[in-house]
Amino acid sequence: MGNEELATAVDVAGLTVRRGPHTVLDGLDLRIPAGRVVGLLGPSGAGKTTLLRAIVGVQQVHGGRVTVLGRPAGAPELRRRVGYVTQAPSIYTDLTVTENLRYFATVLRAPSDDVDRVLDQVDLGRYARTRAGDLSGGERSRVSLAAALLGAPELLVLDEPTVGLDPVLRRDLWDLFGRLRDDGTSLLVSSHVMDEASRCDRLLLMRDGALVADATEAELLARTGADDVEHAFLALVEEGVR
Numbered sequence: 001m002g003n004e005e006l007a008t009a010v011d012v013a014g015l016t017v018r019r020g021p022h023t024v025l026d027g028l029d030l031r032i033p034a035g036r037v038v039g040l041l042g043p044s045g046a047g048k049t050t051l052l053r054a055i056v057g058v059q060q061v062h063g064g065r066v067t068v069l070g071r072p073a074g075a076p077e078l079r080r081r082v083g084y085v086t087q088a089p090s091i092y093t094d095l096t097v098t099e100n101l102r103y104f105a106t107v108l109r110a111p112s113d114d115v116d117r118v119l120d121q122v123d124l125g126r127y128a129r130t131r132a133g134d135l136s137g138g139e140r141s142r143v144s145l146a147a148a149l150l151g152a153p154e155l156l157v158l159d160e161p162t163v164g165l166d167p168v169l170r171r172d173l174w175d176l177f178g179r180l181r182d183d184g185t186s187l188l189v190s191s192h193v194m195d196e197a198s199r200c201d202r203l204l205l206m207r208d209g210a211l212v213a214d215a216t217e218a219e220l221l222a223r224t225g226a227d228d229v230e231h232a233f234l235a236l237v238e239e240g241v242r
């Protein structure tokens, strides 16, 4: 799938981020095409969350530029155009699922009938009146995802959305990401599970705060001669240290 002809959702140039004593990202450059599911893959500690935080504008940065949908990351007008789901579900456990979503819809000034639409999208309709605190971890993350879908943002930034989900729910979620992409949404999805690569249109492989590859799965496999992305990643890392 070509990259060049697509509009740009996110442009990162020379991004440097320090967290505590560590320089987590050191002059990172990358471009995320619009209208695609882009997987941000890399081992724990690679800097995925830090990059996502910089893209949604909640990370203090020490150098470089992050442009999102043509605006500087964090610009107030991006609040409704970008949906972000953190690793830990950020919902009110003492409210029902519907109450949570109504609250977030009000904050985002999303239409009130959006609550039913997003509940349906994440297949949580039957839990509409359940207190969020009584849901399983996977169900809570889907409520967080539903909240991010309110107002139909143009870009969805999802930090490890499939962690802790059973294989059926993981498949359903990836199917949903595909449908959102088909409707024109841009998605950036992080994961440390390399086998999720096959569900992405493009892959950004990260290690130690640097980009190891920016390619499609097919390009990666062809370039390295590996059978799967995990082995392709290892081959690229070894190539880099040689």
Ligand SMILES: Nc1ncnc2c1ncn2[C@@H]1O[C@H](COP(=O)(O)OP(=O)(O)OP(=O)(O)O)[C@@H](O)[C@H]1O
Binding pocket: 019, 020, 021, 022, 024, 042, 043, 044, 045, 046, 047, 048, 049, 050, 051, 192
């Ligand atoms: N609040 C913080 N203060 C200092 N260092 C931090 C902080 N948060 C993260 N780091 C460091 O930044 C580096 C990158 O962390 P980050 O969370 O971005 O990685 P990640 O790829 O998202 O990992 P994971 O998959 O485990 O979430 C790690 O070395 C981590 O120890």
